Amino acid sequence: MTSSEVRPGEFMAAEIAEQPAVLAGLVERRADIAAVASAIAERPPRFALLAARGSSDHAALYAKYLIEVLLGLPAGLVSPSTVTLYGARPDLRDVLLVSVSQSGGSPDLIEVTEAARKQGALTVSVSNTPSSPLHSAAELAVDIGAGKENAVAATKTYSATLMALYLLIDAVRGGDGADAANIGELAERTLRDAEEGVRRATDRYRFVDRVITTGRGYSYATALESALKLAETSYLAARAYSGADLLHGPVAAIDGETAVLAVTGAGRGGSAMHDVLDAVTDRGADVLAVGSSSDDVPAALRIPVPVVAEELAPVLEVLPVQRLALGLSLARGGDPDRPRGLKKETKTR
Template sequence: MTTSRMRAEIGEQPEALRRTIEALLPRVPEIERLAAETRQVLFIARGSSDNAAVYGRYLIESHAGRLATLAAPSVATTYGRKLDLDGVLAVAISQSGKTEEIVETLAWAKDCGARTVAVTNGEGSPLAETAEVPLITLAGDELAVPATKTYTTQLAALAVLGLGIGVDCDPADLRRVPDEVEGLIRATEASPALGRIVEALSEVPGAVVSGRGIAFGTALELALKIKEACYLHAMGLSYADLLHGPIAVVDDQTPALLVAAEGSPTLAGTIALAERVRGAGAEAFGFGGGSGLAQASTAALPGPDLPEWVAPLGLIVPGQIMVENLARRLGIDPDVPRGLNKVTQTD
């Protein structure tokens, strides 16, 4: 079978991450100077970039002690409401740097008094030109519509941003990511659980995808990939929200995909959720979480051997591979999902 573009670009992630990390780590002092003039962070994004922003939010709040929030771009673009953003670091994220809504919202934030950063794969793009500090990812051209290497390099850029804002972690952890992702691709494709999970999902109309804390953005991104590349209903939820009612939808036709970083303070809750799901007669499929989540799950794919603060850079990779395999199992071309384009414009 011909290799899809999506699968080829999944395999390009180790080198894309290596280039991006080595290019951006020297810019930490520049970020520190800009961040010193601010007290909180506002992320501006849509789609996969918005899921990357969720990672950035949890990273900065849990490891740098600063308030971080997700913007509502329509406040700027539709309502035209001016806010006091003095003391805010506005961080806009867009793989292309050409989404007009995101460019306009970053310009609005600057006009409202914010300092500005852009994370984009589009060097020389309108978004990069709008920001005071553009952090350019070096993913190379991404031809498949579902974001893979542009997403993980965005996470790498946000990890560097976090170091500049005050995340008290070892940059050496970040430098280990490319090799870890390379090994994780091999381990995932060799795992018997891959075929087991793909086969199970090919026979159901949808799934619940859940994680918490720093892994929450990964759960949202995996749910998005299942929806856009496989046309299945996939609900991405924090497991705290899942337990507040939506868990009622988990049954023999709606399995749970559970995402966790090994060593995370949220791992015990994820394991307990897997046990509850299986106790209710449904299937629970683990992504990461080490042997504990694997033992509690129906089947599980490996996660990265990385500390929690950078684990999401690898944690999404088994999910990407699973989605690409599932799309082909369903007779869908994962490179060109119906109704989608590489650059999405919204009003």
């Protein structure tokens, strides 16, 4: 099929629909990920660092929460330019570095991984490209196995990266992945049950200019990824804030012309969003609540998501948001498969 025969958004729609099978497949391959986790557990790190860009950076932030909460280790996000532009070579003995990249081809992440390995870190790559230079640069590798992604906007590679990171970190702590056993079925249910809510949200927000996305805890990663998806597919002025940070100043810019996409799941992060949503509602914002506790907060529209362990919620929460980004892009006359000025693989240094 030539590009002229492909309908706008056809690739993105198909790849969103593939996610239940991709996620279920990862759970089936858990033993491969557990083998990497076993190698990490044999060399317990003092702390962890995560290197990533774009959507993968949001997945890395999710992993930061997993590492700090589930493993009890300090974790931080790397600034690649300290290595690539400034030549920093910190002592990384007894440190775990996890490099996350869908393509595995970004020069800065490869250089960071190579440098960290030379400086004593245990390096792990998490990528969708087993033959990538990043996998070769790292000592250990996790293949997320999402298959080829044709749309520029990452959908199945993002959720699969979250799933792979969860299975890896859960295995490091000695878990058996039981909470994720039926994640494929839950993803299928999420996409099916969200159809009407996504349609209504698309109709309501197709002419909006400004969107604030917000969440707390594990779901902060979903808020960041939501803003990116809306910006790159629908060219919206979308900005993400932690719910806590939103109250520290930015809430003053919210008014009746502002749409707020709030990620509100069951658990401590979702509970901490109640005061945030009371504040933005008082300022007249039009709130779309997405998550397993969306019925418990003030909102104009709600898209519920099945209840899972809080640390797994981001895998499901992002699915209806991807559908919303697709719908808004098409409603606004765009093609989310080919956003203007973007390529599938971005190389930075």
